[in-house]
Amino acid sequence: MGSYILKRLGQSLFTVVIVVISVFMLLRLMPTTGYFTREDYVNLDETARTAYLRNLGVLDNPVVQFGRFMGGLAKGDLGRSISIYPRTPVTAVIAEKAPYSIYFGLVSIVLSMAVGLGLGVSMARHKDGFADGAGTVYVTIVRAIPSLIWLFLIQQWVSGVMGWPMVFYSDRPVSWILPLVSFSLSGIAWYAIWLRRFMVDEENRDYVKFATSKGLSKKRVMRSHVLRNALVPLVQYFPQQILLTIAGSLLIESIYSIPGMGGLLVNAIRQQDNPLVQALVLLYAVLGVLGVFLGDLLMVFVDPRIKLEGSSGKAA
Amino acid sequence: MSGATKAPAPGAAAPALLEARDLSISFSLRGRRLNAVRGASLSLRAGETLAVVGESGSGKSVLAKSFLGMLDKNGRVDSGSILFGGEDLARYTKERQWLALRGKRIAMIFQDPMTALNPLKTVGEQIRESAALHRGLDRKASRLAVLETLDRVGISDPEGRYRQYPHEFSGGMRQRAVIAAAVACRPEVLICDEPTTALDVTVQAQILDLIKSLQRDFGMGVLFITHDLGVVAKVADRVAVMYAGQVIEEGLVREVFYDPRCPYTWALLASLPQLGVKGEELYSIKGTPPSLFKQIKGDAFAPRNPRALLVDYEEEPPVFDVSPTHRAKTWLLDPRAPRVEAPDTIERLRARLAAGSGGTGGRP
Numbered sequence: 001m002g003s004y005i006l007k008r009l010g011q012s013l014f015t016v017v018i019v020v021i022s023v024f025m026l027l028r029l030m031p032t033t034g035y036f037t038r039e040d041y042v043n044l045d046e047t048a049r050t051a052y053l054r055n056l057g058v059l060d061n062p063v064v065q066f067g068r069f070m071g072g073l074a075k076g077d078l079g080r081s082i083s084i085y086p087r088t089p090v091t092a093v094i095a096e097k098a099p100y101s102i103y104f105g106l107v108s109i110v111l112s113m114a115v116g117l118g119l120g121v122s123m124a125r126h127k128d129g130f131a132d133g134a135g136t137v138y139v140t141i142v143r144a145i146p147s148l149i150w151l152f153l154i155q156q157w158v159s160g161v162m163g164w165p166m167v168f169y170s171d172r173p174v175s176w177i178l179p180l181v182s183f184s185l186s187g188i189a190w191y192a193i194w195l196r197r198f199m200v201d202e203e204n205r206d207y208v209k210f211a212t213s214k215g216l217s218k219k220r221v222m223r224s225h226v227l228r229n230a231l232v233p234l235v236q237y238f239p240q241q242i243l244l245t246i247a248g249s250l251l252i253e254s255i256y257s258i259p260g261m262g263g264l265l266v267n268a269i270r271q272q273d274n275p276l277v278q279a280l281v282l283l284y285a286v287l288g289v290l291g292v293f294l295g296d297l298l299m300v301f302v303d304p305r306i307k308l309e310g311s312s313g314k315a316a
Numbered sequence: 317m318s319g320a321t322k323a324p325a326p327g328a329a330a331p332a333l334l335e336a337r338d339l340s341i342s343f344s345l346r347g348r349r350l351n352a353v354r355g356a357s358l359s360l361r362a363g364e365t366l367a368v369v370g371e372s373g374s375g376k377s378v379l380a381k382s383f384l385g386m387l388d389k390n391g392r393v394d395s396g397s398i399l400f401g402g403e404d405l406a407r408y409t410k411e412r413q414w415l416a417l418r419g420k421r422i423a424m425i426f427q428d429p430m431t432a433l434n435p436l437k438t439v440g441e442q443i444r445e446s447a448a449l450h451r452g453l454d455r456k457a458s459r460l461a462v463l464e465t466l467d468r469v470g471i472s473d474p475e476g477r478y479r480q481y482p483h484e485f486s487g488g489m490r491q492r493a494v495i496a497a498a499v500a501c502r503p504e505v506l507i508c509d510e511p512t513t514a515l516d517v518t519v520q521a522q523i524l525d526l527i528k529s530l531q532r533d534f535g536m537g538v539l540f541i542t543h544d545l546g547v548v549a550k551v552a553d554r555v556a557v558m559y560a561g562q563v564i565e566e567g568l569v570r571e572v573f574y575d576p577r578c579p580y581t582w583a584l585l586a587s588l589p590q591l592g593v594k595g596e597e598l599y600s601i602k603g604t605p606p607s608l609f610k611q612i613k614g615d616a617f618a619p620r621n622p623r624a625l626l627v628d629y630e631e632e633p634p635v636f637d638v639s640p641t642h643r644a645k646t647w648l649l650d651p652r653a654p655r656v657e658a659p660d661t662i663e664r665l666r667a668r669l670a671a672g673s674g675g676t677g678g679r680p
Contacts, residue, residue, distance in 0.1 A: 210494065212418070216445060
């Protein structure tokens with residue numbers, strides 16, 4: 001198992017490097033005018049502009065620039081933001097914003113799992129019954145209607161009815177409720193529909209019939225055979241979902257004015273804030289790849305049939 | 317068997333342990349009713365093996381599942397009774413009633429051992445589940461009981477095997493594990509639904525021997541569903557032949573194999589490859605079984621029976637006793653019926669019996 005983990009880590013590292021280099025080089029293909037605000041560009045003359053660009057370091061050979069980026073990275077320095085938070089270290093920007101996204105993300109994962117898995121179980125147990133029908137309606141609405149529409153409805157209508165604030169205040173917990181609910185709605189739908197589907201699949205398997213013939217009650221068969229087996233294919237996605245909460249949500253964070261990570265990457269790209277883009281891409285790539293890797297590892301522990309290459313058979 | 321009236325016993329010997337009387341089961345499929353079992357009767361006694369044979373769709377598996385209350389959701393018992401331990405299981409309506417029975421007094425083994433075990437649970441745990449449940453043993457005691465049972469069904473190194481997962485077992489070993497789970501609570505009735513069909517021939521023989529020896533030790537009544545007449549000859553004491561949802565002939569293996577009375581049983585035996593004559597084309601039954609969606613008039617086998625009588629198309633035949641242990645559902649046994657000779661193959665079988673190859677058939 002050790003050698004397999006090393007091999008997978010190597011592959012993961014390779015993936016991250018490719019992603020980072022590609023994004024880095026693509027940014028250097030952008031026209032240099034993007035580094036100026038419209039105003040600056042008009043006000044500065046040619047020499048001042050060149051001096052500014054030279055100062056940023058973007059006129060050097062891209063390979064040299066990449067070397068500099070890697071050198072900084074080795075020392076934990078990801079550079080300073082250019083245009084979004086001028087001259088602020090990128091790490092400080094992320095350190096300030098990430099907690100909001102992580103907090104909302106993690107709480108909403110817990111909420112989605114609790115409600116979504118519960119809903120999925122009752123949909124499967126009462127297949128074709130009321131719970132199943134109601135659950136299907138909910139899932140269909142959440143997945144078929146563009147989220148922008150129901151997110152706005154929740155913000156406008158529910159906040160009006162309940163008398164809750166329409167935007168996020170870090171010191172007023174009541175203002176956290178609607179963003180959390182908004183964060184969780186699609187997660188609930190995701191867990192419910194997949195768990196239902198996997199449970200219904202499992203219910204029709206022969207081992208369920210055999211377990212029933214052994215005299216186990218339906219409840220017990222559902223819990224100790226069906227549910228357990230149906231969770232296996234979902235487990236793989238847990239690490240990824242948890243790690244990527246840091247990316248936040250563009251839509252929800254912007255409608256509730258949450259100072260999270262949501263729109264950061266998009267804005268950084270639009271304003272050609274190279275160090276910020278590079279840092280975020282690096283971060284998301286590492287977490288994404290790590291999430292997949294941990295998901296695969298987790299599978300070994302929940303499914304005894306899966307053996308990692310090179311394992312001695314004691315993996316499970 | 318307190319309240320039950322005396323059975324119209326095919327064999328008067330011992331009282332029936334499990335008895336289906338005039339049982340009808342139907343399924344609703346897209347608004348239509350499929351009559352899978354149409355008034356079938358059979359009885360199983362303690363310590364004996366009754367083989368139920370018939371082609372696919374003859375209702376043998378459905379019949380067996382109804383004994384455990386495990387019909388699919390769209391199926392129901394329309395009429396008739398299932399008598400077991402003084403109760404009529406056909407009247408059971410609640411899951412709780414079945415739970416007192418399933419696995420504890422009536423257990424079942426399924427066809428495919430590759431899929432009958434949960435792939436994500438250790439084999440030992442899956443056997444322990446029922447042992448702990450029905451015998452009220454704690455974790456440690458039930459574990460010991462499982463190890464003992466594993467040993468009894470011929471699984472060596474029970475300790476090590478207990479902790480293994482189904483995928484670490486071969487097909488034959490899995491079927492042994494399934495059998496262990498089924499007999500862990502010493503059921504009175506063991507239903508085997510084609511337990512060897514998915515196994516290769518050498519393993520088949522071992523599993524059949526195992527079932528026989530367990531039956532001898534525990535005195536279980538074994539209901540053995542199969543379409544393999546070779547298996548019947550090897551394991552069964554008695555045979556019930558099913559066609560189109562009815563038991564058309566029931567008797568000792570010797571009686572049904574060497575003195576079959578129903579045209580369908582003739583046809584079934586005549587199509588055995590072992591009875592063919594080298595160089596001649598093997599007999600096969602023409603046509604297909606009737607659709608069970610429709611009301612069947614007369615003898616269900618009549619349209620495929622080249623020697624069918626006119627009455628076969630009009631009236632359903634009653635059941636006639638051939639001997640105290642042998643009964644058949646055919647008009648040919650009516651005193652008014654013309655004499656119809658069994659086909660040559662059947663005559664050859666009789667001749668072979670007369671020549672004294674003996675026993676309950678062995679391998680023909």
